[in-house]
Amino acid sequence: MMEIMEGSHAVAHAVRMCRPEVIAAYPITPQTHIVEALAEMVANCSLDAEYITVESEFSALSACLGASAAGSRVYSATTSQGLALMFEVCFNTAGMRLPVVMSIVNRALGAPLSIWNDQQDSISLRDSGWLQFYAEDNQEATDLHYIAYRVAEDKGVLLPAFVCFDGFILSHTYEPVEMLTQEQVDSYLPPYSPVQRLDSKNPISIGLFASPDYYMEFRYEIDRAMKASSQVIREAGRRFGEMFGRDYSNLVEEYRMDDAECAIVAMGSICGTVKDAIDEMRRDGQKAGLLRIRTFRPFPGDEIKKALAGVSSVAVLDKNISLGAKGAVALEVRDALYGSGIPVLDYIIALGGRDVAKKDIKSVVKMAMAGNGDLFYGLRGEVLG
Amino acid sequence: MTDEQCSLFEPGHRACGGCAAALAARAILDAAGPDTIIVSATGCMEVFSTPYPETAWKVPWIHSLFENNSAVASGITAALKKQGRKEKVIALGGDGATFDIGMLCLSGAFERGHDFVYICYDNEAYMNTGIQRSGATPYDASTTTSPAGKCSTGNRRPKKDLPAILAAHGAPYVATATIAYLPDLKKKVRKALDTEGPCYVQVHAPCCTGWGFEGEKTLAIARLAVETGLFVSYEMENGVVTRVKKVVRKPVEEYLKEQRRFRHLFRPKRNDAEIAKIQAIADRNAEKFGIDINLKK
Ligand SMILES: Cc1ncc(C[n+]2csc(CCOP(=O)(O)OP(=O)(O)O)c2C)c(N)n1
Ligand SMILES: [Mg+2]
Numbered sequence: 001m002m003e004i005m006e007g008s009h010a011v012a013h014a015v016r017m018c019r020p021e022v023i024a025a026y027p028i029t030p031q032t033h034i035v036e037a038l039a040e041m042v043a044n045c046s047l048d049a050e051y052i053t054v055e056s057e058f059s060a061l062s063a064c065l066g067a068s069a070a071g072s073r074v075y076s077a078t079t080s081q082g083l084a085l086m087f088e089v090c091f092n093t094a095g096m097r098l099p100v101v102m103s104i105v106n107r108a109l110g111a112p113l114s115i116w117n118d119q120q121d122s123i124s125l126r127d128s129g130w131l132q133f134y135a136e137d138n139q140e141a142t143d144l145h146y147i148a149y150r151v152a153e154d155k156g157v158l159l160p161a162f163v164c165f166d167g168f169i170l171s172h173t174y175e176p177v178e179m180l181t182q183e184q185v186d187s188y189l190p191p192y193s194p195v196q197r198l199d200s201k202n203p204i205s206i207g208l209f210a211s212p213d214y215y216m217e218f219r220y221e222i223d224r225a226m227k228a229s230s231q232v233i234r235e236a237g238r239r240f241g242e243m244f245g246r247d248y249s250n251l252v253e254e255y256r257m258d259d260a261e262c263a264i265v266a267m268g269s270i271c272g273t274v275k276d277a278i279d280e281m282r283r284d285g286q287k288a289g290l291l292r293i294r295t296f297r298p299f300p301g302d303e304i305k306k307a308l309a310g311v312s313s314v315a316v317l318d319k320n321i322s323l324g325a326k327g328a329v330a331l332e333v334r335d336a337l338y339g340s341g342i343p344v345l346d347y348i349i350a351l352g353g354r355d356v357a358k359k360d361i362k363s364v365v366k367m368a369m370a371g372n373g374d375l376f377y378g379l380r381g382e383v384l385g
Numbered sequence: 386m387t388d389e390q391c392s393l394f395e396p397g398h399r400a401c402g403g404c405a406a407a408l409a410a411r412a413i414l415d416a417a418g419p420d421t422i423i424v425s426a427t428g429c430m431e432v433f434s435t436p437y438p439e440t441a442w443k444v445p446w447i448h449s450l451f452e453n454n455s456a457v458a459s460g461i462t463a464a465l466k467k468q469g470r471k472e473k474v475i476a477l478g479g480d481g482a483t484f485d486i487g488m489l490c491l492s493g494a495f496e497r498g499h500d501f502v503y504i505c506y507d508n509e510a511y512m513n514t515g516i517q518r519s520g521a522t523p524y525d526a527s528t529t530t531s532p533a534g535k536c537s538t539g540n541r542r543p544k545k546d547l548p549a550i551l552a553a554h555g556a557p558y559v560a561t562a563t564i565a566y567l568p569d570l571k572k573k574v575r576k577a578l579d580t581e582g583p584c585y586v587q588v589h590a591p592c593c594t595g596w597g598f599e600g601e602k603t604l605a606i607a608r609l610a611v612e613t614g615l616f617v618s619y620e621m622e623n624g625v626v627t628r629v630k631k632v633v634r635k636p637v638e639e640y641l642k643e644q645r646r647f648r649h650l651f652r653p654k655r656n657d658a659e660i661a662k663i664q665a666i667a668d669r670n671a672e673k674f675g676i677d678i679n680l681k682k
Pocket of ligand 2: 479480481506507508511
């Protein structure tokens with residue numbers, strides 16, 4: 001049924017229908033509406049979960065780690081400073097192969113303090129072993145939660161997952177969303193059945209320390225599982241499409257890429273604006289297209305290479321910056337295209353909530369076609385002095 | 386079968402000879418039994434008991450990080466509750482994990498009232514990383530980050546009163562114990578497990594390597610800590626001290642002079658002023674807890 005809902009509430013309902021047994025979260029703007037909605041559901045018995053009101057994000061993820069190791073499906077949500085505080089636990093969760101699912105309501109990282117959107121927070125955890133999905137709109141933000149649980153808990157994956165969607169731009173915006181019913185979710189997402197768990201009937205030790213004789217093989221296996229998850233994501237996305245009509249079988253989305261000369265590469269809600277700008281550019285005879293990355297981890301290098309073959313320039317919109325280097329997406333796209341000769345230009349854009357309009361997209365395309373890039377787009381000279 | 390073979394904490398781990406923490410682990414599991422999940426913090430105990438692919442633990446055991454065992458335990462208790470399971474949960478940490486870096490998680494878990502037992506094996510410094518001071522290091526102890534020197538008599542601060550802090554959280558049962566009296570330690574662990582809500586047991590666990598004494602003296606040193614009044618063994622129920630071990634007190638010097646960490650108080654020259662300050666700490670303990678047995682002549 002199509003409903004007009006705030007993004008956060010749509011996500012909260014999607015999470016409810018995934019039947020998490022334990023929720024542990026700590027409030028932070030712009031994630032608060034999700035965890036408040038879940039608390040209300042628990043208070044009104046529409047969600048039968050243990051809800052732990054932890055004293056910090058560090059404990060939120062630590063509690064999720066413990067509950068997951070004890071064999072329960074778990075959920076948390078955070079953003080920005082909260083995610084930064086979880087850094088150590090993030091690596092640990094992935095290392096212990098626990099399929100925790102967490103919403104990341106993307107927000108800039110301080111200093112300076114900013115509650116507004118960019119994607120620096122989740123991007124900064126790209127090396128932690130979590131799957132990373134990025135939603136373009138609220139429909140996708142909800143759907144990706146069902147998919148994330150199914151993939152994370154797959155016996156061939158067993159890795160935690162971020163479902164990322166842009167703070168305020170999506171989380172606080174009312175949009176029409178088609179919500180699944182509980183029966184539909186149940187038919188798509190089976191109950192969690194852990195391969196192993198903390199259980200006195202079958203005692204195991206989890207989280208041992210590894211000498212140099214063993215450590216590398218653990219890391220290799222995580223990487224292998226992450227790479228193998230691409231196929232599991234495709235399969236889960238295809239099945240979702242078969243059952244509910246919205247297909248997620250690709251890790252990337254191509255928009256008007258068939259004969260594109262300049263391809264924009266981006267992630268998240270900015271892609272809506274990009275698509276509108278492309279439509280207008282196309283009307284004016286300019287052959288621009290969009291390659292949207294929905295799954296940043298595992299990184300879909302092969303799909304990207306295939307989709308971008310034949311374009312004459314690539315403009316990457318990076319809502320993050322690896323300070324002293326480049327935007328993280330551009331670096332990896334460039335790696336995927338290595339040897340192709342296709343120029344990949346980077347545009348650091350929309351940091352800390354700076355608005356992006358269609359005209360900005362058009363001017364990025366113009367710059368890219370002229371070979372002018374690898375810069376912060378839209379800096380205000382008067383502020384820099 | 387001997388007791389040792391029955392233990393849920395297997396021998397063959399990598400602890401130093403004379404390690405009190407290993408002794409404590411065995412006693413804790415003796416008291417807790419097989420239906421127990423252990424959540425260890427990073428530290429000596431975790432490292433010496435679980436070098437992959439080996440483990441000394443015959444009960445379910447998990448280690449995540451140095452400072453989050455209380456939070457991990459919170460999640461486990463929640464999951465067990467949801468799944469309708471009855472296992473007990475023990476979070477186990479050294480004094481560094483407990484008094485210092487894990488204090489946030491510990492306070493949060495106690496305030497929320499999870500049904501678990503936190504046991505701190507207190508060896509009074511960060512031993513795993515090479516004997517650095519912690520908030521549990523006693524006054525004047527020389528450690529690698531509070532070394533005694535020309536202008537230092539060692540650790541400048543007295544030990545943090547963590548049992549009182551946790552009792553102030555509303556913990557129904559808080560106890561101190563020592564590996565010097567294992568039956569008492571086991572009784573306290575059992576009582577903590579049988580009490581609903583978050584309970585705390587702090588186990589004094591002398592470290593031969595870190596404190597500087599021969600491994601065969603561990604029990605004797607532990608006993609001297611009690612007998613000098615520098616360590617008090619007691620129980621607190623709902624914030625009130627209900628049981629205290631009384632002693633015929635010995636001068637603190639008898640305890641101090643056995644350990645390298647206090648050697649600077651005796652050599653090259655005896656430091657009477659500092660020894661008197663430590664004696665005053667023992668005297669205050671004695672008065673506060675009423676531990677003195679006064680022998681009538
Ligand atoms: C976040 C973090 N900081 C520091 C360390 C290094 N570290 C590991 S164990 C340890 C000391 C442990 O001391 P304690 O809790 O008293 O246990 P013990 O080794 O004395 O048994 C330290 C500092 C770490 N593992 N993690
Ligand atoms: Mg210690």
